[in-house]
Amino acid sequence: MKLTEFRQQKEIAVQEELGRQIQALAIPAVLKESMNYSLQAGGKRIRPILLLAVLEEKGVQHPDALKVACAIEMIHTYSLIHDDLPSMDNDDLRRGQPTNHKVYGEAAAILAGDALLTYSFGLIARLETVPAEDRLRLIDLLSTAAGAEGMVGGQVLDMEGEERKLSLEELEQVHQMKTGALLTYSIVAGAVLAGCPPGEIPVYAAFGRHLGLAFQIQDDILDVTGSSAELGKTAGKDAASDKSTYPGLLTLPKAQEKLVHHAEAAKTALQKLPGDHLLLEQLTDLIVHRTS
Amino acid sequence: MKLTEFRQQKEIAVQEELGRQIQALAIPAVLKESMNYSLQAGGKRIRPILLLAVLEEKGVQHPDALKVACAIEMIHTYSLIHDDLPSMDNDDLRRGQPTNHKVYGEAAAILAGDALLTYSFGLIARLETVPAEDRLRLIDLLSTAAGAEGMVGGQVLDMEGEERKLSLEELEQVHQMKTGALLTYSIVAGAVLAGCPPGEIPVYAAFGRHLGLAFQIQDDILDVTGSSAELGKTAGKDAASDKSTYPGLLTLPKAQEKLVHHAEAAKTALQKLPGDHLLLEQLTDLIVHRTS
Structure with missing residues (x-):
């Protein structure tokens, strides 16, 4: 499929x-x-599409893969709601629309995030x-990826990174976690649902790590080169807040080199895995060349 | 054991x-x-103790019950951290100590709560x-009890209840959820871990529902009759904020009657269950007679 x-x-x-x-x-x-x-509010649904693409390439039609996706x-969305809060990144716009707390107030935004996070684990448990x-x-790995050792910890480090200049190594760790x-x-969840042999899981994970870094480097680059209209959020925010980024630490051309390297x-x-991987390769290109 | x-x-x-x-x-x-x-920060650890008391009464020594407790x-603690935030209940004191956001700032408090919530599901998944x-x-039930249909939904209704007078039925629903x-x-988790036959679970749940209501009615009563020093938090806050409470809707003596009824x-x-239930009965009395 194209x-x-x-x-x-x-x-x-x-x-x-x-x-x-x-x-x-x-519920209320x-x-x-x-x-x-x-x-x-839309968004690119990159995480669900990656999961579903792994299954598609394996030729597996899984009745509950969509629910895991x-x-x-839901977890990604909760993290955006909480990250946008005034005490965090203080963003008024997300995907071109007012952020959750701008519409419903801070309390409802915090609670909507809490509810989405909590629901996601039960959803998987019931499949x-x-x-x-x-x-x-899937629950164990999700808890680790989304929690203190993963996404939540990454947001803590990211906020610390606004107060002091990070080394490239530290920045990579922030991105890796966040x-x-x-x-x-x-990607790993897709491989688990597809019933991939255990030896293939670390290869999918390695693919994911490089893809994740490429994604985030492009995010940093777009903050410099993109417009607010294209991004659906405020452009130039990183530089304005003196935040550590790949272009900031490396210069823009070197950040672009790094992006290509990870892609x-x-x-x-992917070449270490059996079968063809046209979809995942195309998705990698898409992530590298995206303009929003 | 006493x-x-x-x-x-x-x-x-x-x-x-x-x-x-x-x-x-x-982690950072x-x-x-x-x-x-x-x-x-302490607290009464009522939830863990209830879970462990069910196992104790069944004579079951479970190697991982403490971890579920x-x-x-952790989920209870996360809910306190988020509920105390300025945009929610705006509390400066909890258990006689400054609330999390007073010490670490709002962002760290929100993220600490998110991390505790996320971790708890992985902890159970790995047992x-x-x-x-x-x-x-256990994960499915916890997600429901803690999420939009339970605790988080209850906090939403509780905050709505500060803006208008609730009926007694609505108030009971708020307390039941929150x-x-x-x-x-x-209590149900204790029964599951103890390997109770399926027919006993709804009886434990009924015990829990009445105990939960008794607990919350006493909470409302203490806000009227207790001192801030005893409670470790600001007393009289419900009346000051015109919040719907049992004493407020029913008068104090009738709220006390209701408390005794649920206890x-x-x-x-408990009498519908085999064996003796001295510990759970004593815990019920403790919850009814507590002064903080």
């Missing part, structure tokens, strides 16, 4: 499944609205088509 | 296990400190002495 068609199909499927999951909850109206607002998207041991593994861990998880390393990892 | 001795033993065990869990994490120093600060305490299906059930769901979960109903539920 990437464009695949993405269009899966974006719709993810959007619909997210809607179904929240709709089914018997304002909480449901606030959760839905951020889930339905949505659990990851009866996935063997019990695999569900537990963005890389959940991106890598998406190539990601593709090289 | 209740006092049981509680002292278990409080220490919980405190130590919480310390071990956090100590083992490779400020995040570790902030998580530890609230976990080690700590997972619940190899618990059968896989039971771990999944406090009752996680308290009930603690008795909790004990009646």
